[in-house]
Amino acid sequence: MSLNPVISLLGRRLRLAIIGGGPGSFIGAIHRIAARMDDRYQLVGACLSSKPEKAKKAGRELGLPAERSYADGIELIDKEAKQKNGAEVIAIMTPNDSHYLYSIKALESGMDVICDKPLTNSLEEAEKIYQKVTETGLVFCLTHNYTGYPMVRQAKAMVEDDQLGTIRLVQVEYVQGGNAREDKIDPEKIPWRQDQSKGGASLVMGDIGTHAHHLIRFITGIEITAVAAEAGTIVPERTFQDYAGALLHFNNGARGIFWVTQAAAGVENGLRIRVSGTKGTLEWMQETPQQLLFKPIDHPCQIYTPNGPGILAFASRASRIVAGHPEGFPEAFANIYSDAAEAIAARRCGKKAESLAMFFPKAIDGLMGVQFISKVLESSQAGSKWIKIEPYSG
């Protein structure tokens, strides 16, 4: 096996430019670590601020020359597209309302795209991105990073391997405490996430609900066909949504429950999923990501660990180390970047990527996430009555 499949394919790393994620951004640093982890990308340009001086300073700290630091994302795409050895992949980590603009521009410029979730704030924009991706045949990777964890991939692979039998019940929850305190509202300085025009109609659904939604679909392979939901605001005098609960129907008859909130004081990052099939139950928690519990119907509970016994190919390719040496959130994020890199490099030299590299989240997944938000809100506004969901076929 090559030490670097992208270099082996292309003779070089992929040229990456990033829009967003400047100084102070949590997710920006993570994107850059993820891009660097497996050495498949070379950062060649960035738009790290809309203020030219700030953008240049930050770019310099990332080792970029001044002329490759931009203060405008569209300008970045335009200039990089024209430049010899310009960026060929654009990573977008801006506020949600600009994902559409930069995605479409990058795709139209022939660039492959890595984009933060949620895909967009509106279903219309999401559909257009999906169409553009389909038309262009370019790679579009959406960073539902939790699917990069080896044990999440093991869960998916065990379901596909029929180790769970027919899936009957799904429990998913994403509980955080980051918005547990009452807000200090300064109308001049509302964070973009809390501003519906930028962050979307439901902060909690866009921020973490889409992760929970995608995690269900990724692991189980079944689709939600109806939802009875309530999304709302529990912290007094708050102007954005901070919790949502839903009952779920699936296309194979399974039933599920969904709970997300950012108002649970003291909780850190409690994404958890449990899936019960006829043969047993899987349990995974993001806060202890290196454990996947499987409770078979007739045997003692088993703890799967990365690169440990019983690990299937789709999971083991997501680990860099021998069993017992924990990898974490950055490595999971990097797995998304690295799989996308394999797909991009293969496409760029007219080959097919290894099939196990092709399970990173894509525009269709983003579209379904945006659709799910809209259906949850529709049900909530209709007194939690059941709303049908027609899955897109991707």
Add this chain to the structure above:
Amino acid sequence: MSLNPVISLLGRRLRLAIIGGGPGSFIGAIHRIAARMDDRYQLVGACLSSKPEKAKKAGRELGLPAERSYADGIELIDKEAKQKNGAEVIAIMTPNDSHYLYSIKALESGMDVICDKPLTNSLEEAEKIYQKVTETGLVFCLTHNYTGYPMVRQAKAMVEDDQLGTIRLVQVEYVQGGNAREDKIDPEKIPWRQDQSKGGASLVMGDIGTHAHHLIRFITGIEITAVAAEAGTIVPERTFQDYAGALLHFNNGARGIFWVTQAAAGVENGLRIRVSGTKGTLEWMQETPQQLLFKPIDHPCQIYTPNGPGILAFASRASRIVAGHPEGFPEAFANIYSDAAEAIAARRCGKKAESLAMFFPKAIDGLMGVQFISKVLESSQAGSKWIKIEPYSG
């Protein structure tokens, strides 16, 4: 402190007779262990089978003389009531549909009652029991045994002590795997739980849903005012309900989610509750009952343990041993029996029991549980729309 408060009060143990729980019954053995644990009851009579010979044999194995082994519960109550030194407390662990009959008879005979949950299968019967208890002033203890765990009591005490602040979010779940397999249906031998005329309209709600419901109320002290729910059957060709999910509104504005099932293959006895207030979040799981996690908003997560540091009086009185020596389900069950014994003994000698002994579940709690089942089913039949709940005041 006395080694045995009942003997100290009465000069003897309480005379107990039991109806139900014969050979092969899981819960019968538990009731008897619970009654024995703290030595506050003397078993004096039993109806362990409707077949006289089987009843006598089982009674003999419990050390009872033949004449105190009955094949009919009503006969037991009648004869014990007339007997010199007859039973003064009746414990009922029969199928749900007979709880009403024996409870009313025992109360009318001046006996204190310990009864399995759910209280009854119908709201009407539940209301009548509650009225009879109120009229007679007798003790009526419902065995929502999970409230006997020291760490559940610590949770309640911490809420009352305002260590959580205002409660905002509640997650409760009770997940089991006992009914995960498809049923082998022999119409002649349907277990009573699966027969709606005996087990009630919703097996899963009666069996475990009422425990989850009571646990919320016990710990938080707030009441559910509306529910949007679905209860149904996930295992094919099954005639009884095996899952229920619900969104909850509370009387203080809090929100909650509720999930119960017995069809999660491989899961043992997963009762879990999480309560978030403005100051932090509590988490408790029945399968590791000696740990109560408290995640304060500004401090590291704390693990409370029975008789460990920070334990409040209501919890410490529920432990028999120094910290680090686990007690379990039987001790929790026994705590309910023992508190009821203190209340009964005090009543019988015209005194007041210690106030911390008075938190065992009562008829009013059973009534609210039966009401909750009916509202969950009503919402489920109405397409999961919101149904209001008017709490009884007890």
Add this chain to the structure above:
Amino acid sequence: MSLNPVISLLGRRLRLAIIGGGPGSFIGAIHRIAARMDDRYQLVGACLSSKPEKAKKAGRELGLPAERSYADGIELIDKEAKQKNGAEVIAIMTPNDSHYLYSIKALESGMDVICDKPLTNSLEEAEKIYQKVTETGLVFCLTHNYTGYPMVRQAKAMVEDDQLGTIRLVQVEYVQGGNAREDKIDPEKIPWRQDQSKGGASLVMGDIGTHAHHLIRFITGIEITAVAAEAGTIVPERTFQDYAGALLHFNNGARGIFWVTQAAAGVENGLRIRVSGTKGTLEWMQETPQQLLFKPIDHPCQIYTPNGPGILAFASRASRIVAGHPEGFPEAFANIYSDAAEAIAARRCGKKAESLAMFFPKAIDGLMGVQFISKVLESSQAGSKWIKIEPYSG
């Protein structure tokens, strides 16, 4: 199966008298709960204090008539032995230095004995008890209660079933914090445990070291043949030992390590054992006793639970409840009492007890525990050089 094997054999419960464990004693309450749990004993007499009035008051609180409350253990044995329907089993929970006196007296009076550990403070006394037990053929049960936990029994049964292969490595530790604080020394009120003439030469070894030692032998079935050890005092100005560490050689060539202390501030009751064989490793912790981890060499780690899948007969007979309902320390203690009761009842009616009832700790185990203490101290005094141990054959 009978609801009560002792009543089925004898037509009644065993008549038990207890010496020691009066008001304020932790272990006395546990012994009485353990005796009551499975209803195989009837308490008929007690010596709960050397002060007659205090003894009578405590006896009354346990429901005993005044004439069966004694202020002297020898008197109790004498009078109960002569009394019609007097005690036939004596349970001894006095300071260690009197175990010998009461054990010999009870055995000489034809009574079966249940005795707290350590067996004695001297090897000579321990050998004499063992000889007396052998001569009389009476039952002598030593309360190494941790062997009553279902998952400890599962561990033993898995070893016997060759699921571990050849045992190679053993790690045992017993870490507590009860003696972490510096002592407030009042020479008039030294607790008996801290007084070498009563508590023995090494508090930490007698109190918890013998438990750790027995746990190794019980689970693995191999014997320690040499020890290199240090036992000493870590808390300043203390007059008793509070830690001991040892390297171990076993008769099959295995190697081990041993660590016990009561000076680890903040630790509750951390008894833990790990056993590695050629096929995998077992791990058990007293503070989460309902989990037994098995890490097979080629499969994912498995979590065995009481009455869950894969549980062997010797373990399942130690559980009273279906899987997922934790039992604890009192039930483990009760398992020792109940197995001894089966052995005693069988002996008293000239039958053989069920073979799985015969694994409770006996005088031979106590003798080996006392021998182990002496060898640890001998090595420690000799600069931790290796000291051979010649196992007794029991």
Add this chain to the structure above:
Amino acid sequence: MSLNPVISLLGRRLRLAIIGGGPGSFIGAIHRIAARMDDRYQLVGACLSSKPEKAKKAGRELGLPAERSYADGIELIDKEAKQKNGAEVIAIMTPNDSHYLYSIKALESGMDVICDKPLTNSLEEAEKIYQKVTETGLVFCLTHNYTGYPMVRQAKAMVEDDQLGTIRLVQVEYVQGGNAREDKIDPEKIPWRQDQSKGGASLVMGDIGTHAHHLIRFITGIEITAVAAEAGTIVPERTFQDYAGALLHFNNGARGIFWVTQAAAGVENGLRIRVSGTKGTLEWMQETPQQLLFKPIDHPCQIYTPNGPGILAFASRASRIVAGHPEGFPEAFANIYSDAAEAIAARRCGKKAESLAMFFPKAIDGLMGVQFISKVLESSQAGSKWIKIEPYSG
């Protein structure tokens, strides 16, 4: 704060060359990820094989030009030293017996060094490296990577902050299963670790014992002054050591126990440490590295998490992400690389690095580790008698 302190100091990344860690090496991949993680190094040269073609192919896969791929480590150092913009930092990840050669050569060539542990196979070589480092003033970083975990750093910082009080007891263990199977011995293909001339006198001590030893010293700040130990071979017909146990005396009077093995079948990477002081006990396990348990003597057990509440500066600077997003082994390894980079960059521009960056393991720590191995073996050969250790002062 700068996005990249090295670029901010030097205007560029540090130029790094690596010796060892070619295709198939676990640790080589980890070193390269660690160097890349925080973007403080640029890989400019490598010796990845002693076979020129293999070395070049591997170098090409890492993006190196052919002329910077070497087949000999000394040649690499020579040529890079003379080259304009040649490597200024050498990372050594070769078999233990060559650490000395490359370290001395690199130091003599004015290069800063990052070297795998153990420092050397002999005390004499270790002392010479330490002297050379002292003479040259160059940075020498030894990759005791476990000290890079945020929670290990929190432990150290809590000890320094006196949150534990006086340290009294230390338990350390490092248990693995990688060498549990009997060896298939092909005398032609003995792995270098198992060949004493390359791997050193004690495989288990060199491989993992030094990690355990350093972890104690790093966290507690106290030094081992005597050891009574046994090191040996438990797996039959094996020619290298696979377990070692030791009792420890410390310079402040504390006592400890030490256990390492690679023969525990089924165990993954069980490095664990517990430290008890007068105020409480810390517990950390490598397999769940994002949790640090603190059991205060008077308060409930607390779970510290990276970037969670109560985290001290030395720990928080080791996290890249907000609380609840696990980092793992690669990030811990990278923390060592990144701190060394800050020290190197500061030195190279005549400045002092931030004081919190200066706690990476150094030559003195490696020297003490080699000394500890020698003393363990000396005690083992002398029948486990106590051997004094005179700590080096660094």
